[in-house]
Amino acid sequence: MLKRGSVLELTVEKVADRGMSLTRIDGYVVFIPGGIPGDKLSVRIRRAKKKFAEAVVLEVIEASPDRIEPRCSHFGTCGGCKWQHMTYSAQLEAKRQSVEDALHRQGGLTDLKVENVIGAATLFRYRNKMEFSFSAERWLTTEEIGSGRPVDKSFALGLHVPGNFAKVLDLRECHLHSEEGERLLNRIRLLAREKAWEPWHIRNHTGYLRHLVLRNAANTDDFMVNLVTNGFDEEKIGEFAAILKEEFPSVTTLVNTINTGVAQTAFGEKIHTIYGPGTIKDKIGRFTFEIAPNAFFQTNTHQAENLYRVAASFADLKKTDHVYDLYSGAGTISIYIAEQVRQVTGVELIEAATQNARQNASANGIKNVSFVTGDMMKVFRDDFIEQHGRPDVLIVDPPRAGMHPKVVDQIIRLRPERFVYVSCNPISQAKDLSLLADTFEIEAVQPVDLFPHTYHIENVVKLRARKHST
Numbered sequence: 001m002l003k004r005g006s007v008l009e010l011t012v013e014k015v016a017d018r019g020m021s022l023t024r025i026d027g028y029v030v031f032i033p034g035g036i037p038g039d040k041l042s043v044r045i046r047r048a049k050k051k052f053a054e055a056v057v058l059e060v061i062e063a064s065p066d067r068i069e070p071r072c073s074h075f076g077t078c079g080g081c082k083w084q085h086m087t088y089s090a091q092l093e094a095k096r097q098s099v100e101d102a103l104h105r106q107g108g109l110t111d112l113k114v115e116n117v118i119g120a121a122t123l124f125r126y127r128n129k130m131e132f133s134f135s136a137e138r139w140l141t142t143e144e145i146g147s148g149r150p151v152d153k154s155f156a157l158g159l160h161v162p163g164n165f166a167k168v169l170d171l172r173e174c175h176l177h178s179e180e181g182e183r184l185l186n187r188i189r190l191l192a193r194e195k196a197w198e199p200w201h202i203r204n205h206t207g208y209l210r211h212l213v214l215r216n217a218a219n220t221d222d223f224m225v226n227l228v229t230n231g232f233d234e235e236k237i238g239e240f241a242a243i244l245k246e247e248f249p250s251v252t253t254l255v256n257t258i259n260t261g262v263a264q265t266a267f268g269e270k271i272h273t274i275y276g277p278g279t280i281k282d283k284i285g286r287f288t289f290e291i292a293p294n295a296f297f298q299t300n301t302h303q304a305e306n307l308y309r310v311a312a313s314f315a316d317l318k319k320t321d322h323v324y325d326l327y328s329g330a331g332t333i334s335i336y337i338a339e340q341v342r343q344v345t346g347v348e349l350i351e352a353a354t355q356n357a358r359q360n361a362s363a364n365g366i367k368n369v370s371f372v373t374g375d376m377m378k379v380f381r382d383d384f385i386e387q388h389g390r391p392d393v394l395i396v397d398p399p400r401a402g403m404h405p406k407v408v409d410q411i412i413r414l415r416p417e418r419f420v421y422v423s424c425n426p427i428s429q430a431k432d433l434s435l436l437a438d439t440f441e442i443e444a445v446q447p448v449d450l451f452p453h454t455y456h457i458e459n460v461v462k463l464r465a466r467k468h469s470t
Ligand SMILES: C[S@@+](CC[C@H](N)C(=O)[O-])C[C@H]1O[C@@H](n2cnc3c(N)ncnc32)[C@H](O)[C@@H]1O
Pocket: 296, 297, 298, 327, 328, 329, 330, 331, 332, 333, 347, 348, 349, 350, 353, 374, 375, 376, 377, 397, 398, 399, 400, 424
């Protein structure tokens, strides 16, 4: 076991969960944030436990061939990107390995081939949504503290630093969102400071400005600004709107979400449309989707299409099929596949998303889809199946936590011939797959990268009902 504070040299072996890297010293695991496989590093042990330690990098003695210069000046402090300092090919391999590890470790599924990740063609400016926070407590970087220069700590607009929910890093650039988004971020900060509008104080629950949510479309020119404030102030939002209209004609709609609660969320009790339609439209394939301020929509539009394409091809869709699209959100998968099948039935928890799904279906002239609002755990029972009919194909795309065991049990009893499991969390997916293993055989595992420079990955698994369930 290593001691806290000790300094040593090591070579990074592989990537680990949540964007960390690790190396093993006589079986003892050392986690190193910021390391890249192949890096020779000098590190200091920050935390030492019985089975593992955590180290901080003091110096890169010999860089891995996969180490590159990060593009963003905030890299290392901001929690948004973990891998900007790693070549994209190494990122993709790290993601493939993370899926394989999850299947092995969490699912006990050892003999599966995980295909090479389908990478993104656009590595920067790919996000169609960014949620920034205002805070009366600014996070000071090590350089700012070291410089000795006075810094105003009472205002920040940016992202929360990892592990600190009160303090916000004052972000000047973000290469994941659009250039227009970056310009807006900096102009809105300046405006708020000029007008002396108070940022939200997370501990005291005071202040006016809470969040700035930017949503742009990848395949249309629509752009939404959603200013989340503690209460409605007609004069302030009027001044805000006037500046946007004058200086940012690219912004097609401004909404003002009111959140007077203490929870640190961009959702609120009321949404005022200040100008424009209050929604934006984007396209996936040849389908147009209307997106409300709080609607779930995959954050990388181009790669969402690749994700849906894989899901559809894994489902081997036939014109006679009835498909269940479970956890259907705004109905994007249902609508994407509708013309290839006889009928799609979606289930989604959030009523607003279901309404959005129905509107989207109707706006695209799709008639063979229907959506049910409800919690899967409560809705997905025998009477639901009796009412809607047995599906030929099941497509599920649950949230990060995965599926409730009751839902898994129902899928086992239902035993559809074809089954596609889409997930944004290979760990919860692997746990679910281990429960399903006796009933379904896994035929293919295809990760798709929607989030370059982060450790996040979408994974699509193709399952088939076993001929004789054991
Ligand atoms: C990862 S999103 C998938 C959305 C959609 N398939 C897409 O690609 O846009 C997961 C969806 O599951 C919904 N959800 C979460 N928990 C649920 C539950 N218990 N029952 C039904 N839907 C749920 C969320 O509201 C969200 O829309």
